[in-house]
Amino acid sequence: MPGLTVEIGHQPLFKEAVLLQLDTVTTILLTVANALVMLLMLVHTYATRKTYPGFLFWIASMACWFSGGVLSYLLRGRIDPFWVIVAGNGLLLSMPVLFNEGVNRFYGLPARWWRFPLNLALLFIAVAALHYATFINDSLAWRGIIISLGYGLFFLRTAAEPLLFAPPARHHSIQWLLSLCMLPLSFFHFMRLPYFVANPGLRNFAELAARDQYLLTAIILANSIIILVTYSCLSLTSERVESELHKSQQQARxxxxxxxxxxxxxxxxxxxxxxxxxxxxxxxxxxxxxxxxxxxxxxxxxxxxxxxxxxxxxxxxxxxxxxQGMLQLNSTDIQLPDLLQEIREQCAEARPDREIRLLMPERVPNLNGDKRLLALLFLNLLDNALKFSDETKPVLLELRQAPGELLVTVSDSGIGIPPEELDQLGKQTCRASNVAQIPGSGIGLHTARLIAQLHNGSLTIRSSLAEGTSITVSLPAAIANRKA
Incomplete structure (x- = not known):
């Protein structure tokens, strides 16, 4: 094939001897094979390491790349070549849009609502330019300028964004490898611009296509190597992290x-x-x-x-x-009214100066649970109610039956809890700011919540300052499923 020389004025811009003749079918098949390998690698990685963020976008991007190549091959010669180009380019351009979003999520870059719509808009403009640019100037060169600018800027932005926002240190090597995949594609499209500018009356893409296929094939092969190295880095990093995590878990145990x-x-x-x-x-x-x-x-x-x-x-x-999750339930059938009565008597014996009222229906289902732990749960709640309430006012212990669950509520008329601190209560050693002068550790409520969760239940706190606090323990129907 003769060499291709492009001149602007009288100075040659580039001169290249094409040593390898590649037809369009070969390039398409190479693209399809390359995309399929990348797709299989990403699917395997996601199947074995689902914790990587952004991988679904990468899988979707490779699927678009693969589909674009397959579609271009299957439709070639069967329909108007113009629509083959539009359909193929639409899918091929969807690849970097999705790939870019996956990169951003993988690096944990700041979320921006406009990022994905902007990428889609650039995709639409680039694909639409294949047809609608002819209304502005019916010239292949004009279309080539618009498409090359769109592609070049898009790939450049995709390569540069991870470099502008520093990802975690563990991703630095992957960051550079992925950016290197995008930079050659950006360079490929920018280097076509001088040819289009120098040939405004261009009516045939044949010579440019032959030159492009040679260069694009080299870029695809280079990118394949880069992505393979990236995949190896990801696998090695993951194995190292998993090994360190396993050691940390053993040390923690x-x-x-x-x-x-x-x-x-x-x-x-x-x-x-x-x-x-x-x-x-x-x-x-x-x-x-x-x-x-x-x-x-x-x-x-x-x-x-x-x-x-x-x-x-x-x-x-x-x-x-x-x-630590080291406790096993010793579950038995429990008559909850009898257990609550025992707890009430135990607290009344320790605090004979306080009034504890017990309200409950005549018949309630038996409870299947650990009696010792449930006794500790209700004892902690009653102890807190007695500790943080007015000695002249009674504490209420109430048992109710709701559809599919049993509810035990401990209510007092004490000092209450600041509303902004309610979400923090129940965490280990966490106490309300208005009880600093009252002895306590904050462990009791945390233990009560853990016991409720161990029984597949929950603990809910309602409180008003200077009016009192109400704590409700709910046990689901799966636990309270036998009639007394």
Whole structure:
């Protein structure tokens, strides 16, 4: 094939000897094969590592590339070549639009509502230019200028955007590789502009097409190598991250187990002397002859504080085990009214100066759950209600039956909770800002929420400042499914 020389004025812009003759069919088949390989690699990567964001857009982009090549091959010679070009280019141009969106999502770049519509608009303009530009100037050169500018700017923008917004450090190598895929395509379209400018009366794309096929084939092969390297980087990065994650999970399990053992040891070491103190105070009160009121009060304070510390240790231990997901339910059929009555009596014994009202229907379904944990749940809620409410006002413990669930509500007329802090309550060691002067750790409510979730239930908090707080525990029908 003779060399192709393009001159602007009397200076040659580029001179090239085409050493390899490639027909259109060969180029299309090469494009289809290349797109199919890329598509299969991306599908495999997504199937094995679904955590990568943006991969569905990449898969869709390669599907468009593959479909554009197949469509161009199948329709070639069967319909008007103009419409083959329009359909093929429409699909081929959809590839970088979707690919660009996938890159942005993969890098976690700032979301912009106009980005995807702008890309689609550029796609429409580029494809429409194949036909509608002839109304402005009926010249192949004019169409070539518009299309080359559109393609070149689009690919340049796709390559540059990840470089303008710094992605996470772990993606830097992938960032450069993906940008290198787009830059040659941008260069390919920009380098065609001088030819169109120098030949305003162009009526035949034959010579340019032969030259373009040679260059485009080289770019496709280069991009294939780049994408293969990118795919290898992704796979190696993923394997390294998964290995590090596995090691971190093992270390976390070891730390959690040691933490649980430490909690158990500390709990045991503290509970034993506290139990001795409690029993000693009880024995003194029994054996004292005509104890005066002051002695009785002091012994009561000793026992109350010992009981409080034992309960706090139990809460810490249970909270640690629940948070680590290491606790198995010991489920049995529970008569919830009897359990609530026991909890009420236990709290009334510890706080004889407080009134606790228990409201419940005559018949309710049995509850299938862990009795010890549920007792701890309701005990924590009642203890909080008694602690943060006015001593002159009663605390209400109410059991209700709703369609498909049981509801237990603990209500008080206490100081309430600031509305902006309601969402934070129930998190570990989180307390309302208006209870700083009242002793407590915030563990009790967190433990209660974990126990409710362990029973496939939920815990809801409603509160008004200076009016009181109402906490409702709901247990679903899957748990409350047997009649008493």
């Amino acid at each position: 070891i730390i959690a187990e040691k933490q649980r053992e430490l909690f158990a040891m500390v709990t045991h070491e503290f509970k034993t002397p506290l139990a001795v103190i409690d029993r000693s105070a009880q024995m003194i009160s029994f054996r004292a002859i005509n104890p005066d009121e002051a002695l009785t009060r002091r012994l009561g304070v000793i026992r109350a504080n010992a009981t409080h510390l034992i309960g706090l240790l139990d809460n810490c231990m249970n909270d640690a085990v629940l948070a």
